[in-house]
Amino acid sequence: MLPPMARKAITDDPKKLANLIDLVNLPSTLREFVGQSQISRLGFFNSVWSYIKTNNLQDPNNKNVVNCDEKLKMILLGKPQIELAELPMLIKLHFPKDPK
């Protein structure tokens, strides 16, 4: 049912890789959260994920769901609850593609 997994490793594609690891100037909301003015998309994902882990924000009944605290709401569209599965997409919203 799923489309065939004809995926290529990201490291083969320098543009995609750059999109993931290049440092980006952050807007003020994100800057507050990370505590630095520049970060890559990967770095931001890791810091959000570790924030969730250290503050035990995963729902105890369903680990796939994260109950956002105030700080997390600030950066994740103000949602009170998100699914872990949508976390990468939500983070991607903060890192728009460069207009060509």
Add this chain to the structure above:
Amino acid sequence: MRKKIPPFLRPLNLLRRNYQTKSHPLPTQQLTSTPPPPPPPPPPPQQPYSVSSDKRTKKNSLQPSPSTKPIFTSRSLTDAKKTFDYILSTSPFPLDTRHNNSLLESYTQVATLDDSISFLAHMRMKQPSFSPDSSTYNVMLCQSCKLHLSFVDDLSIVRKVLDFMAADGFSPGHGTVDLVVRFLCSVGREERAILLVKEFSAKYSPPDIFTYNFLIRHLCKTMSIDSVYGFIDEMRDSFSMKPDIVTYTILIDSVCNRKNLREARRLIGVLGEAGFKSDAFLYNTIMKGYCTLSRGSEVVGVYKEMMEKGIEPDVVTYNTMIFGLSKVGRLDEARKYLSVMAEMGHFPDTVTYTSLMNGMCRKGDAIGALRLLGEMEGMGCEPNSVTYNTLLHGLCKSRLLDKGLELYEVMKSKEMKLEPASYATFVRMLCREDRIAGAYEVYDYVVESKSLTDCAAYEGLENELKWLKKAKAKAQGIA
């Protein structure tokens, strides 16, 4: 101020400075008592090398930097000489060649080549008993290679040492050229190595077969096969350096890796014409070649040929065969050879079992592969990370996630790394079973254990989640 000190007192001055400022590794008793002034350097009766004399004057005009740490951290020649004189005069026993070599090595690590040569000359002058042997020169060569060759794309340094060596009556031998060739290959300067070998062969003697084969193996990895042939031909025509069976095995392996079966066959023919008797290594290489070309079925033919020619197969032969047969799905035969192997007195090892498991997993028999793991451990054969990765991959492919999770826990307890393929399938299964948190946990483990780069790990996770979202959207659309 320093210039006013008469030259014969300078060593003493330096010595004091050493005592006062640096932690010189010398007994403390000496530290308190004023050390006896070392004998003033006798006027050199003759300068063995003209280089040394003019070098020294030049260096004297440039004042040495005031840091003389044990033993040599300053690249200044004067300082080094003083330190050496001091060591020589205070040493309770005469220095032998090994001491001298390590002193020279230590200085060469920091100094320029010219200075090192002068330093060696100084050492010889001070100790008439010290006669440098070829190892002394090799030490010098090795160090200067390390120091200079990584930056300078130029062989003049090597040439200089070789000439210097030859001038001292030591014809640079096989060991010398081997050192340089290995060093050049390790920094990826194969072209330079070729140049050097040719030059060396013309001037002194051709390299020995080990150096030659080492170089060929390196060339095969980095250059086109035609240029390797060119080099071989040139060595044969100009210096009558003939390839041997090992060379041919390397070549066959290389062309097989490039999936050039026709060339491999031609090489086997050439080998026979050259009068070499093929050995187990060669046949193993040919088998491996077939496996790389996904023609595992042909290994049986090679095996039969081996038996006909009376060549004793070894563990590698059987492992390659079992691997090849498993890969193409002829598992029953692979199993048969497992018993043949035992009959011939070879114990199947981790590689053998992993190959079999790989074959079983490819056929979708992950349960059978898991059973084989038990069998293997029962035989006292320790599975390695490849084994576990193969199994994890197979289990996930067969959608046996629970078993996969169990295995993953074992892997974690053994701190094994995950391979890209098994990571991808594992995460995919976890996501499809809606165990997103589990997938995140695996992501953490992979990043922490440095199995994959952060990017590759994240990309795998993100991709799976993307597919999941699309699949869900589709399912909702249908419903």
